[in-house]
Amino acid sequence: MAKSLLIISRQAPWNGPSAREALDIALAGGAFDLPLGMLFLDDGVFQLAPDQQPAAVQQKNLAANLQALPMFGVEELFACSHSLTRRGLAPDTLALPVQVLDDAALSALIARFDQVVTL
Amino acid sequence: MKFAIAVFSPAHAPSSRRALRYAEAVLAGGHEIARLFFYQDGVHSASTNVVAPQDEVDVAAQWRAFIDSNQLDAVVCIAAALRRGVLDEAEANRYQRPAVNLPKPWELSGLGQLHEAAQVADRLVCFGGD
Amino acid sequence: MTTLHVIAHSPFGDERLASCLRLLGTDDALLLCGDAVYALRSDSEPHHLLQAAHLTGRLYALEEDVQARAVDNDLAKAVDYAGFVELSLHYDKVNSWL
Numbered sequence: 001m002a003k004s005l006l007i008i009s010r011q012a013p014w015n016g017p018s019a020r021e022a023l024d025i026a027l028a029g030g031a032f033d034l035p036l037g038m039l040f041l042d043d044g045v046f047q048l049a050p051d052q053q054p055a056a057v058q059q060k061n062l063a064a065n066l067q068a069l070p071m072f073g074v075e076e077l078f079a080c081s082h083s084l085t086r087r088g089l090a091p092d093t094l095a096l097p098v099q100v101l102d103d104a105a106l107s108a109l110i111a112r113f114d115q116v117v118t119l
Numbered sequence: 120m121k122f123a124i125a126v127f128s129p130a131h132a133p134s135s136r137r138a139l140r141y142a143e144a145v146l147a148g149g150h151e152i153a154r155l156f157f158y159q160d161g162v163h164s165a166s167t168n169v170v171a172p173q174d175e176v177d178v179a180a181q182w183r184a185f186i187d188s189n190q191l192d193a194v195v196c197i198a199a200a201l202r203r204g205v206l207d208e209a210e211a212n213r214y215q216r217p218a219v220n221l222p223k224p225w226e227l228s229g230l231g232q233l234h235e236a237a238q239v240a241d242r243l244v245c246f247g248g249d
Numbered sequence: 250m251t252t253l254h255v256i257a258h259s260p261f262g263d264e265r266l267a268s269c270l271r272l273l274g275t276d277d278a279l280l281l282c283g284d285a286v287y288a289l290r291s292d293s294e295p296h297h298l299l300q301a302a303h304l305t306g307r308l309y310a311l312e313e314d315v316q317a318r319a320v321d322n323d324l325a326k327a328v329d330y331a332g333f334v335e336l337s338l339h340y341d342k343v344n345s346w347l
Contacts, residue, residue, distance in 0.1 A: 008344075010264075010268070010346075041268060042264050042265075042268055043264075080268075082271065083268075103271045103272060106271075106272045107272050107273070107274045107277075108274075110252055110272060110274065110344065111250050111251070111252065111274050112250070113250075113342075114250070114341075114342065115342050116252065116342055116344040117344070117345070117347070118344055118345065118346045118347060119347040
């Protein structure tokens with residue numbers, strides 16, 4: 001059976017290619033039909049903020065790629081409740097349907113996956 | 120046991136050297152390295168154009184020697200490399216760039232190679248940071 | 250499944266250590282290397298954090314980084330690279346906070 005991989009994305013979307021390159025790992029794995037999950041943690045939750053206008057800084061729309069995740073077979077999407085609260089992001093306003101998890105649930109989530117990479 | 124090792128830092132970052140020392144310890148411990156994968160700024164660790172000052176450790180050269188002498192599979196992510204100007208001959212020709220800084224033993228390939236390595240390895244270990 | 254978490258960034262002005270400690274499972278371990286070993290400086294804020302996290306027997310530090318930085322480590326078990334490799338196998342997976 002294929003090993004499951006949890007990608008923890010903790011970079012804000014417009015500080016360089018990091019957020020996109022984390023997403024690319026997920027999209028590439030999804031294309032191979034691997035069991036993948038993606039967790040948005042720390043500044044990574046800013047990727048989920050609604051109504052962003054990346055064109056203002058000449059960037060491509062990351063949200064469009066994020067929304068493609070389920071189509072690539074990456075259906076397990078999570079966000080850290082603590083990170084959202086600290087940043088004033090309300091779970092019901094996010095640009096992507098994610099499960100919002102508290103710390104205990106996040107511990108259990110990380111334990112459940114075969115491999116984890118945080119970037 | 121089989122290890123997949125992914126490097127996310129350039130040769131001048133402490134974590135590139137740390138990854139190399141770790142990889143050496145993996146082999147010294149009688150284990151196997153399924154693949155080395157270089158992603159994000161880690162693609163700079165593969166650049167043959169790094170010139171380290173004479174009295175400093177040349178981590179890029181040490182990576183090359185380590186991969187050569189142990190005949191390891193060393194893959195550099197092509198999308199990350201193009202973005203950062205790390206090109207093999209084929210890509211330099213394709214995009215009409217004057218410099219080639221990625222000769223053998225490195226291979227340019229896609230992120231699928233990272234997933235494949237992670238699938239066959241017992242452990243995926245990533246290196247980045249200070 | 251258990252996880253060996255690895256942090257290589259300074260704990261000062263960086264969220265990695267705090268986030269890691271929040272998510273750390275009871276059977277997980279933490280290995281500090283690079284500038285992350287500054288967290289072991291006695292009387293420092295992160296040292297208090299680490300003490301409060303009850304990591305006895307599951308907090309490690311890469312010896313060369315402790316030595317290079319002259320950190321008076323009384324909290325973490327020092328390991329060399331061979332020890333780092335062994336730890337990677339002892340735990341079910343390795344999660345590096347890149």
